[in-house]
Structure formats: C-alpha cells, structure tokens
Amino acid sequence: MTRPAIATVGELRASGHVQRSLRGEIRDNLLSALREGRDPWPGLHGFDATVIPQLERALLAGHDIVLLGERGQGKTRLLRTMNGLLDEWSPVIEGSELGEHPFEPITATSIRRAVQFGDDLPITWRHRDARYAEKLATPDTSVADLIGDVDPMKVAEGRSLGDPETIHFGLIPRSHRGIVAINELPDLAERIQVAMLNVMEERDIQIRGYVLRLPLDVLVVASANPEDYTNRGRIITPLKDRFGAEIRTHYPTELADEVAIIRQESDLVADVPDYLVEILARFTRALRESSAVDQRSGVSARFAIAGAETIAAAAIHRATRQGEEHAVARPVDLETAVDVLGGKIEFESGEEGREDEILDHLLRTATAETVRAHLRGVDLAALTTAIETGVMITTGEQVTAREFLTGLPPLGESDLYDVVCERLDATNDGQRAGAIELALEGLYLMRKISKESGGGETIYG
Template sequence: MTTSPEINTLAELRASGHVQKSLREELRDNLLAKLAAGEDPWPGMHGFENTVLPQLERALIAGHDVVLLGERGQGKTRLLRTLATLLDEWTPVIDGSELHEHPYEPITVESQRRAATDGENLPVAWLHRDERYVEKLSTPDTSVADLIGDVDPMRVAEGRRLGDPETIHFGLVPRANRGIVALNELPDLAERIQVALLNVMEERDIQVRGYVLRLPLDVLMVASANPEDYTNRGRIITPLKDRFGAEIRTHYPVELEDEIAVIRQEAQLSAVVPDVLLEILARFTRALRNSPAVNQASGVSARFSIAGAETIAAAARHRATVCGEDAVARLVDVQTATDVLRGKVEFEPGEEGREGQILEHLLRTSMAQAARTHFGGLNFSPLVEAFDGATTITTGEHVTAEHFLAELPELEASNLYDEIVERLDADASAGHRAGAIELALEGLYLAQELSKETADGQTIYG
C-alpha cells in the first residue's frame, strides 16, 4: 500500500487535475489498462483462464452487475474479492461523509450543505480500495434495515422531523456508495429482502419507511449462489435475477495441473509435502467428482483436497517430532487424510455403510495412476526379484525415513533406486528419497507384483 495523496481540500483537488469517474468507468479503464500491459488481472485464479474470466471481463467492460453460479469450493468468493484490485488505489471523498461522496458531487443533504458553506475549502479525505469492497453473507435473518437502512429513533428524539432525510440510518448498500457490494449465497436471502434491492440495481435509488430518497448511488452489485440452493433453501427471485447483467457459471479445475496449483496456493502446510503427494490428492478429488457413488449436485469442494494436504503435512510433522527426523511427508501419510475427510463428501443414499470402502478404492486408483505416470518404462525386475519370500520391508506412520531406507534390499548392478528418485525430481534427502521409493512399492503392490499387509499403523511389503 502506498501513502495517500497530500491533497486536503477541494481547491487542491481541482488544481491537481483530478478527473471524476463513475465506479464502472474506473473498473473498465483499469481492467483494460492491465490487459493492454499484459498483466494478469486475476492473480491466483487457476483453471478459469479460458472460461470464466473472459466472461467476467466482458461483463465488467459492459458495466454489468454480476452473479456467479457454481457448486461449493469453486473459488466464487475469491474471484469476487479480486475485483477490488481493479479499483484505483486511492479515491477522494468528502471528509466525514457517511456515503463516501465524491467532493465534486455531494449527494446527501448534509454534504450539500457543507459544500455550500465551505466552498473550495471543503475538506477532502482519501479512501483506499480495500475499504470500497463490502461483503455480506446472505443469512435468512438479514433485514431491509441491514441492507438499505431505517429511521433512526435517536435522531428523531433529538428533534428532527420524521420525514427529514437526516433521520435515516443508512444500511450496508448505501454505505458502500462508490464501491462494490458482494452478497454471498444470495438465495439464502429472504425473498422480501431481495425485493428491497430492485430499486438499487435499476433506478439506483432507495426507499426507507415510505420515503423515497433520490440518491444516485454508484455501486456495483455482485453475488454468488449455489445452483442447488434454488430448490433446497431458496431462490433468486425472477425480477432480481433479471437485473443482473451477467450470470456466469463457475466450475472446478479442468486440468490436473490447475487442481494441484490450487492446493499448493491455498493449503497452509506445516511440513514439506512433495509434489507427487499433491498430485495424488488432486487425482483423488477428481475421482470423487466423477464417481456415481458421490452426490455430484453437492460437489466435492476444493477445500477437500486443501484440507487433505494440510492433514498429510500434520502427520509428517507429528512423526518428525516423535521420531526426530525432518518433517517431510511420505506416502504413508496420505492414508491419514481419508480418515478425517469423509465428512466433507456427500454420498448417494444407496451407498450408506460403504463410504470408507469407496474412499479407499478411489485413493488406491489415484496412487496407481500417479505411479504409472511417473514410473512407466522403468524396469522393476531387480526390485521384485529381491523379495525372495523371506525379505520384507516395513514402513508406517512411526517408521523413520532412515530406518525404511536401511531396510531396502541391495540391488546388484542396478541403480533403480536412484532412477525412481529422479523420476519424481526429488532431492537427495532421506525423506524425499523414502517417499519416492514408497510410491514405487505401492505401485508394484497395486500391479500385483508385491504383497502388502497393513496393521497397527504399519505396512509390510513382501
């Protein structure tokens, strides 16, 4: 954040050559400037480059209010919050103005009186763009007073007439004048409350207790909604839906790389998690989204894989603390994620009692896909032949990487272990090396080349 301009009066603002723009002009000009300069206006938004973002950019250039429709965990709220970066960093307002009025255009009675009294000495303050984005979760208990405003009984008690505009206590939308108002989960808003927004979005005025205040509000209304909410909890009323200039459908990442990028970006990891484990989580999440056993109307949120990555990192940190090694996640930690993520997936009614089996099956499938992708073409014969019926390798939640590596059978005239590590671009540390070889052993087990027994948090390959 830079410091605000050193301009404190209306006269100084005029002398600076400042040009007043409407909110939509400001958003459009800044968006076009970024596009012309080759800058990314939407940092951190992965997988929307060719679908959602072009639609949103066209809507902003057209000056439309926008509603984003999509299942949970598709990045709708993050995308709405990114809109604030398209505003000017600092914008002038009348100092003390309740509705952030521009010094060139006061709209309330109080500000007009101050402008007439102070003239060119009208005090000017500067508002940062972060303060021009207002977000409201549309809960059923939201009232018209919360969004639009109501008569303030304290001001009436002070002696003002009931019809005096100065008795009005303004709600969230008027207070966001010259800014962006984001309503999350719009269908949860009671229908009678949605009606109160009709004038704001079309005529740009507000009505409070029968008084029509002709305030030329300059706000951009954006909203998010889950399509299933139209039948389960509520709906967007038709007149309000008609007033949104653009209805944009969001989606989960189409490419595996975008799914991995979202996990890496959003997860708060307490240990090192190799890329291949994030890939397995991403494949696991995508398999759930395609499974007929999962309720796809509910969706499988990106938060599923993000929480999974954080759980895997926590398991690695736990082992590192107990066993005294570097905190590097390995394949043995992936299993811990399924134990705590079951509640984040909605299964079809006919699958009751089989939830654990479904998760286990899809996780094994994801591991097998990752192993085939990275180890395809490697000759594992020396490793398979080393298991002569008596040789076994033990790994598990409390088996250190050094102990696991020490148990590996020696492979004469073969550098297979090094090739396995190279295929995953892993470094030479014990944790990364052990994790890579564990994935190879699991791949051999899933290909029915090795056997595996699991009990008490330990896995024995033989």
C-alpha cells in the first residue's frame, strides 16, 4: 500500500475517513487478522498456546502490558511485532510535534493552526513503523527523556516560563497515537517510574510546574526480568497496578520450536545441516534443566543462535584455508562452539572448576539423543567391524571432507555409508563427511569404538 495522496484536512474529511482511538485501531486490526486466519505474530515460535492468547486478550481489552521473562525468551521481539497491528498509514497534522490526528489537535500550536487554516490545514501520513518507539531503561534515564522538560532555547527566544509552548516533550508524549515500549522497566529509578503514573492512568503529563491536560492516546508496553524485578530493581506498586496485563513468557517447550528459532535468527555463513542445529537445540535445553547451571539467570536462545553461527564460521574457515568447494559444518566443529560459548552460561557457585566438564557431558548427551533420533534402526556393525581390524579414522577442524572420506575403511558389500547419508539428506562431500562423522560419534558414545582428540585432530579407532 502506497502513501495516500490526501494533503489537507478538508480532503481527508471528504474522503470519509473515520478517526479511531489507538486501542480501537489495534482491536479492529487484530480481530480482522483472526477472522481472516492471518498470523498477526510472524516469527514467534512456542507461544501459540500460552503467551499469544493472553496477549491478544489484553490488547482486545485495551490494556497496557508488561512482559515478565528470563533473558532471551523473545520479549523484545514480541513487543516489536505489535506495530503490525497498526494501520499501515495514519494521517497526522503536518509539522505536529506529537503526531496529532487532523481531526483532534491537542497542543496549543496545532489548535491555533487548525483554527487559522480550517479545511486547508496541511496533513501528512505516518507509517506504522514510525508509530512504535522503544527505550532501554537505564539508571541514568531522566524524567526529561520520558516525559519532557522546559526547553531553555524556547525561553531564550522570548517566551515566558509560564507559556506551555516552552516545553520540550519526551518520548512518551511524542508517541501519541502510537506504542511506546520500555525494555527492562525495573532498571528505571523509582522516581522516574513515579513520573509515569499520570501518563498511565490519567493520560496527562506533569512537567515541573506545569500540568498539561493532553488527552494522550498511547499504549505503554514494557518488559522485565523476574530476577531484576525482585533484586536489582523493581516495578513500584502504583505503576505495576496501572498495567492492565502482566504476562509471563517462557523458553520454547518443544524441540521443533527451538530449532525454528535458531534457523530464523542465526546469520549462517556456511551450510549447517539440520542435525547439527538439533544438537545445539538439545544442548541448550539440557543446560536449562541442569542443576549445575544457575537457572535464575536463564540460558538465552541467543546461546544456541551464537553456537550455530560459530560452527558455520568454523566451516567457512576450513573451506577457505583448505580450498574446499562447499563450506559445510560437521560434528567436529561443535567443539569449537563450546570453547567460545562457555562464558555465556552462569554456573552454580559449587561447580567452580567443573564448567568444561559439565558442558562436554551435556553436549555428548545432546549428540547421543540426536543420533538415536536420526539413525535409529541403522545397523552400524559393518563400520564397527572395520575399525576393530585396526583402522584409524582421522578427522579434525582443518581436515577436509574429501580427506576424511578418502580415509574411511571399505565396508565390502555393505551400503552403510549410503544409508547414513540418505537418512541425513547428505549429498555433497561436506554433507556426506558430516553424516558419517555423526555415525562415528554415535558409535563412540555407545562405547563401541574409542576416540582421541588433541592438536586439532580427532581419531576414531
């Protein structure tokens, strides 16, 4: 949809345009999407039966909303998706500081211009993206940032301090007829939270000695970490009471949703097969369930996303140095991911010194579960027998797929290699090497063969 051509309030009125409140606009658009079977929440996974229904009910009720959840649960993404419920284009008075509707000017300047120009009052059109504002709450955030303050430059121009036009409006008033999102709300100093009370309930603003009765039409949404909520900071009770809905988010409950998030959010510079993404997803979920990990801080989805990006980087690094045609991540690259991701996890105090051991154990567990899921029913005895004759199979982060495949022992009439590759949709050399590496790792985890690692090489024997 292109920007409408209507340029004056008279033309807008003649077009039959109907003014709606912000909450009415969101409600109508949400109901329309539900009626037509369109997904109003693209890119969100794992919330369909829990968070989304609560959120939709809150929006239909016209409530301000606070989302509570651990880090990396998609709170910010959920907030940013809300602007999709706004009209694509909305009329505003041209030059208006607060983006007022042409039918309802609320500031002294806009009211004066509306009287002066009448039906010739110029208007412009604002895209929905410009009607969503976001602020990361930090301890140094001021009342002036959120609400506003007296502008000394306007006073210097000759206006008196009693003139309301000397006020410079903050983020919330400037979000009039839009959505304002405040991330990590408990980090706001309590006196700053107090300044939001009137905006949230009475919909007016108080700046120093002024009380401006501006009928602000703004939806306030916020996010908070429950741990911060109770310790590092808190949402003061009167402000908490003004939020109509408090919704708890969570990590994905289904493995498929975890995999979908990794695929969607990661920027991969090489081919990362599905089974490796699944190992990272299982690894992340195991960390969230481990008693050795501090679950109060959570294990963010960004952990697995960074893991996928790291093993893709390892693959393209190998392909570039060794001249491989296809950059494909392989199980051997998982070790490089663990080396750099350990710092993203907070362990319980009693586990000091065992961090690497815990990570290695949980990664092996995740790998074993993935092997069982994909290679169940495949008889790997021919490969075990070949290795028992004394054959050593070498792989490593700088061993090319062709070198690895060339070093595999012949299995006589067995088509085991083809069966494994077919199960894992492996076609080119890189994918075939990764698939067979996974089978070898499965045999090692089942204690059918041994493995030695060191100096960038891994030897199965």
